[in-house]
Amino acid sequence: MPPVEGDPWDASPPRDEAEALIVDVDGFEGPLDLLLSLARTQKVDLTRISVLALAEQYIAYVEEARRLRLELAADYLVMAAWLAYLKSKLLLPKQEEEEPSGEEMAAHLAFRLRRLEAMREAAARLVNRDRLGRDVFPRGDPEGMRVERRSRYEASLYDLLSAYGARRSQNAASRVVLHRRRVVGLQEAREILTRLIGDLAVWTPLDVLMAAFPSDDARRSTSLASAFSASLELCREGRLDLRQERPFAPLYLRARDGAGA
Amino acid sequence: MPERLHVVESIISNEEREQLRMLEALLFAAVEPLDLATMRNRLPAGANVEQLLRDLQGTYARRGVNLVRVGDRWRFRTASDLAHLLRQDAVEERKLSRAALETLAIIAYHQPVTRAEIEEVRGVSVNKGVIDVLMEAGWVRMRGRRRSPGRPVTYGTTIGFLDHFGLEQLDDLPGLEELNGAGLLEGRLPPDFDVPRPTGEDDPDEDPLDLVDRDDGGDRP
């Protein structure tokens, strides 16, 4: 579990160092931060810090935290182990060909601490500069650069005429199709005829029945055609009888026995 | 120059100069024009805000930025003769859409023509935006109102239209024969197919636009 940082916009109040050292492990932003805080308790310039003493302080701190069963992030434990190793190298007589030496490791750690502290100070100096919107202000209501976006449309006379020609001829050709004839469909004719079957006890000419169909000019022939087709269907289904004396003679319809009941 | 400036500045007291700086900063940073009460509140007690404003206005009178009064409020504004500097013209070349081309052609040939009539010729409804684009391009204008129920607006073309398409007058629009000859009419056309002659200014079925109509800016000859 790496140390997790809080909300970047949420400036936490400055830590009470003494208190923090006692309980607040999670308040530190990583082992380096903890080390830096411990180093400050030595009250010496970071360039003259005793890394050995620091290592011992840190290890003691971590051990105390574990004794109190505080949950420590792995980073802190790794640092503790590393410092224990560093401590042993600093204390033991120097080995030949050992790379890097304990002194080099200590110097590097001291360097990192100084660098971290330097960055903290730099951050503080940055924050305290005259900041735009806090100390200095830009023009409150700048007119701004007004971009006048004008569209210039491009079209040639040819484009214009061909668009016109194409649309006009297309509509001229399709107008026939567009004026759809109103027709009496087969289904509609069936429904009308079925309704009439009850009245067809005797042979009745189709012409007479046509009175029940839409008979305006536009629909007369389609009514007739559909009525005829529907009567053929009903005949096939055994609900009507059809009779015609000879070709082109009137067509008679009669309900088949029992169908009209 | 700094030395001479110093001479000028020394005419007013240090205190006044400091107040002038404050007023200048206040007005500069203000999000909206400031009224006297606000300025008095912010400046040190006893500051003669009216006098300071006059001084500041004088200082900026011939500059690129002026201090102007807006009602009883004050603000900095770029000098009006420099407004052109702040305007950037961005001309975008755009191709007319197919719908716009058709609509334009129909307006040209059938004018004066109402939107309903355009739709009838196109066989498709005409998006209001299309006519707007044509008006914006300066090719189409509202001509008048048809003397029919609802008095619908009639559209026609502009001088700019003739200009752009290289026509001297509306009569120069090619007629049926020419369109046919140029192969621009396709398929079999019904015998009564015709291409109308556009009518210019005088149409007996058309009323002039009311003043109110003109206000909406579409009527540029």
Add this chain to the structure above:
Amino acid sequence: MPERLHVVESIISNEEREQLRMLEALLFAAVEPLDLATMRNRLPAGANVEQLLRDLQGTYARRGVNLVRVGDRWRFRTASDLAHLLRQDAVEERKLSRAALETLAIIAYHQPVTRAEIEEVRGVSVNKGVIDVLMEAGWVRMRGRRRSPGRPVTYGTTIGFLDHFGLEQLDDLPGLEELNGAGLLEGRLPPDFDVPRPTGEDDPDEDPLDLVDRDDGGDRP
């Protein structure tokens, strides 16, 4: 006062005075700091923009509003000694957390810098949200990619960073000399190495971002 002022103004030519007015208007009206190219574009051909800027900066040096340089851009802003007067105009600003501040400082002083390097300095892993917040504030941008295995993204500061913290250039970062002298900005290098200052655009170890990288919006100059 107007008469004396006239004497001062007559030192420069009418043409220059007009150009000064124009520059003043442009800078006053601008929403963002203006770069030289934009100003040159706007002014009449042949105008010596650098000279005009210096003149204008001098004119405003002791005023309530100053002309300041931000990177290679320029803007007017209120004089910093008037902060107390204007602070009540300030929008209540959310305070950055210590982690975010530290990260910002590291990016500013060590740029170009990768996330791993920031973590190295802080000794803790850097929450992605921290860098996002800094980019959102307009202070940090992705600069490029380090020429090293994995080609990690490098971060740097923006013009907005300079603008916000009142820096003319990165060299003006507070304490930069001392930090450099103490060898604390060496980042990846061993302590006794000679160290570069934060580099603006050209870093030999840095590749430009690919176009794809820029798409995620972090790269605003």
